[in-house]
Amino acid sequence: MAALNIKKGATSHSAYELRDPNAQLSESHTLAVLVDNEAGVLARVIGLFSGRGYNIDSLTVAEVDHTGHRSRITVVTRGTPAVIEQIKAQLGRIVPVHEVHDLTVEGPSVERELALFKVAGAGEKRVEALRLADIFRANVVDSTLESFVFEITGTPAKIDAFADLMRPLGLADVARTGVAALSRGV
Amino acid sequence: MARMMSGAAMVVQALKDQGVEVVFGYPGGAVLPIYDEIFQQNEIIHVLVRHEQGAVHAAEGYARSTGKPGVVIVTSGPGATNAVTGLTDALLDSIPLVVLSGQVPTFMIGTDGFQEADTVGITRPCTKHNWLVKDTDKLAETIHRGFHVATSGRPGPVLIDIPKDVQFATGSYTGPKTVRVESYQPKVKGDIAAITRLVEMIETAERPVFYTGGGVINSGPGASQLLRELVDATGFPITSTLMGLGAYPASGKNWLGMLGMHGLYEANLAMHGCDLMINLGARFDDRITGRIADFSPRSIKAHVDIDASSINKVIQVDLPILGDIGHVLEDLLNVWKSRGRKTNKPGLAKWWGQIEGWKAKKCLAYTNSTSVIKPQYALERLEALTKGRDRYVCTEVGQHQMWAAQFLGFEAPNRWMTSGGLGTMGYGLPASIGVQMAHPQALVINVAGDASFLMNMQEMGTAVQFRLPVKQFILNNERLGMVRQWQQLLHGERYSQSWSEALPDFVKLAEAFGAKGIRCSDPAKLDAAIEEMLAYDGPVIFDCLVEKHENCFPMIPSGKAHNEMLMGDAATEGAIQAGGAVLV
Ligand SMILES: Cc1ncc(C[n+]2csc(CCOP(=O)(O)OP(=O)(O)O)c2C)c(N)n1
Numbered sequence: 001m002a003a004l005n006i007k008k009g010a011t012s013h014s015a016y017e018l019r020d021p022n023a024q025l026s027e028s029h030t031l032a033v034l035v036d037n038e039a040g041v042l043a044r045v046i047g048l049f050s051g052r053g054y055n056i057d058s059l060t061v062a063e064v065d066h067t068g069h070r071s072r073i074t075v076v077t078r079g080t081p082a083v084i085e086q087i088k089a090q091l092g093r094i095v096p097v098h099e100v101h102d103l104t105v106e107g108p109s110v111e112r113e114l115a116l117f118k119v120a121g122a123g124e125k126r127v128e129a130l131r132l133a134d135i136f137r138a139n140v141v142d143s144t145l146e147s148f149v150f151e152i153t154g155t156p157a158k159i160d161a162f163a164d165l166m167r168p169l170g171l172a173d174v175a176r177t178g179v180a181a182l183s184r185g186v
Numbered sequence: 187m188a189r190m191m192s193g194a195a196m197v198v199q200a201l202k203d204q205g206v207e208v209v210f211g212y213p214g215g216a217v218l219p220i221y222d223e224i225f226q227q228n229e230i231i232h233v234l235v236r237h238e239q240g241a242v243h244a245a246e247g248y249a250r251s252t253g254k255p256g257v258v259i260v261t262s263g264p265g266a267t268n269a270v271t272g273l274t275d276a277l278l279d280s281i282p283l284v285v286l287s288g289q290v291p292t293f294m295i296g297t298d299g300f301q302e303a304d305t306v307g308i309t310r311p312c313t314k315h316n317w318l319v320k321d322t323d324k325l326a327e328t329i330h331r332g333f334h335v336a337t338s339g340r341p342g343p344v345l346i347d348i349p350k351d352v353q354f355a356t357g358s359y360t361g362p363k364t365v366r367v368e369s370y371q372p373k374v375k376g377d378i379a380a381i382t383r384l385v386e387m388i389e390t391a392e393r394p395v396f397y398t399g400g401g402v403i404n405s406g407p408g409a410s411q412l413l414r415e416l417v418d419a420t421g422f423p424i425t426s427t428l429m430g431l432g433a434y435p436a437s438g439k440n441w442l443g444m445l446g447m448h449g450l451y452e453a454n455l456a457m458h459g460c461d462l463m464i465n466l467g468a469r470f471d472d473r474i475t476g477r478i479a480d481f482s483p484r485s486i487k488a489h490v491d492i493d494a495s496s497i498n499k500v501i502q503v504d505l506p507i508l509g510d511i512g513h514v515l516e517d518l519l520n521v522w523k524s525r526g527r528k529t530n531k532p533g534l535a536k537w538w539g540q541i542e543g544w545k546a547k548k549c550l551a552y553t554n555s556t557s558v559i560k561p562q563y564a565l566e567r568l569e570a571l572t573k574g575r576d577r578y579v580c581t582e583v584g585q586h587q588m589w590a591a592q593f594l595g596f597e598a599p600n601r602w603m604t605s606g607g608l609g610t611m612g613y614g615l616p617a618s619i620g621v622q623m624a625h626p627q628a629l630v631i632n633v634a635g636d637a638s639f640l641m642n643m644q645e646m647g648t649a650v651q652f653r654l655p656v657k658q659f660i661l662n663n664e665r666l667g668m669v670r671q672w673q674q675l676l677h678g679e680r681y682s683q684s685w686s687e688a689l690p691d692f693v694k695l696a697e698a699f700g701a702k703g704i705r706c707s708d709p710a711k712l713d714a715a716i717e718e719m720l721a722y723d724g725p726v727i728f729d730c731l732v733e734k735h736e737n738c739f740p741m742i743p744s745g746k747a748h749n750e751m752l753m754g755d756a757a758t759e760g761a762i763q764a765g766g767a768v769l770v
Contacts, residue, residue, distance in 0.1 A: 089495035095315040
């Protein structure tokens, strides 16, 4: 073999610099995915996101058509426009997936999330929590002498805002459903 | 008129109704009822492999060489896990397979029963789709669905997991005609407006190139026929990925050879310098693009693909066309002809002039030797002595695979079986068995490396048992050649674990299996030895002792652009640095 004159020693620089330096910024999209409610379908969808390194910010799923056995999966995800397109195409080729809608780009839509907040406290703080709950149209669904459980629905931002206000007032626990979303109009 | 039968009988009936002639498999406790049914019939031939990975690769070879789906039966637990590499291989190369696995009975699922594995869980990411069938009444329907999903759209492997009690129970059989997969109806016709735009581009392009891939082969022989017509009528140059070889004949006058990491100089430079790139059924794999930022920087890119997720995944294209290659080519040809068969003749003439200049570099030239067989020479002789025969070629993975792609010419589709996407060492021998099962009279050669061959060499037993005269042509460099080459070029010549010590005596190995062994180390005796291999009516292991340190060129190092190719004799000093080393 002809002697090849090659420098000794490999380098350890990152290859990621090879990616497009002008890569666009990531944006949040709400996707509605209509699927056959068959065994493993949620695992397929989630597996796609984890396997290909996509983000899931929120995920809800329930059967919405009991006769046709169709479920609606609502996923809030983040990525550059190219990645969002790729996510939609990848979802679209999962066999039990019927439709993929990007509610963020397909016209106006409504998004709602339900949350339960447990707030423990006494005295002035307890009164303040009740007053703020009223402003946020949160309902009291459980109360003891030391605590309330509030139920609130709204956009994720509204729920975040409520959480911020409850934190100094004795926020003990939170449960959130994740986003449900529908397009407006027909 | 529902017919009642056991689940196991349904499996065999469904396979017959799907026109299956051959299955590859390996029995075990969880599939005994199915094997009992196989025993009691004569229509379907069962090929007993020696390892389930071999069954899946054999089925891939069968599928790739016939265009029909390959069928595999494995038992639960280890049988199913052994199939995982083959499934992943078939997924990445879009090979239609239907794999039936046994499972512990439904009432034992979840108890860590003997030979229980979460087969649908394990194979979910490596199949196009999979099913666990818990009800015998649904079994036949599911198998038919499986065939539909595996073979339609972008083909791929499916797996159907069948618990043993479902095989024993009786249910009603559903025929293939009544089954529909509502949610899965891939679009085959391309958008005619987009096709017309592509025709407009074809009419004016100065420096066009066709870049074709495995999708053309998967679309069927008709697609290859239309491709030839289009290429020859337009006079455009054409290159192909590893997976697409044979769609356009290697002897065709517009053929540039394979492109990519070890592709031809002229093919890669044509890709780099073109003004119109027409991608037909290829997926801009990283072995093809090199550094993305510098990939064909001045071209308009059109991409025809049946899989929407392949479009704009890696490279943003200007003109996407979603559809089956065959259908799109048909429409494209019609529109182009109806508009007067126009091309930019002066532009093309200049472009070909430039390409001829690149061809003149003779990028595959190597220094031959009279004392030692150069691997390139061995393949040149193999090509010369088998050309024109009814020939199918498989490969393993490594340098020999790339040399085979460079030095063997493919005149027709479905004649070249290689593991492209996954790069699975151990693919070639079992694949050659599958090919030979489908084409008993044909010459089937597996171009192998010594290390790859050892990965599934147990399948020699299958070849001998089923009298399959497969020719295992090992380019024996006593090295993990491709690894050694990368270590030489990228890791300062530190040859960590890349030599094969204690290799078996391949001639004796052949004899131990009941096959024929031939060894050759002298270039002068090579032709006679190859002739001896070809003349022998039975499986052969040909131990071709070749130059141990030959490198495979041209080479675009990882993370480099198409115009930064290393040539055989070029100085490679500092050729690979920075980011490249971290890429695979
Ligand atoms: C299953 C598997 N393991 C590891 C690799 C990594 N690999 C790629 S090529 C190669 C060496 C192949 O050696 P050989 O079969 O002798 O072929 P050669 O390159 O010498 O022609 C290895 C280890 C692989 N592709 N597949």
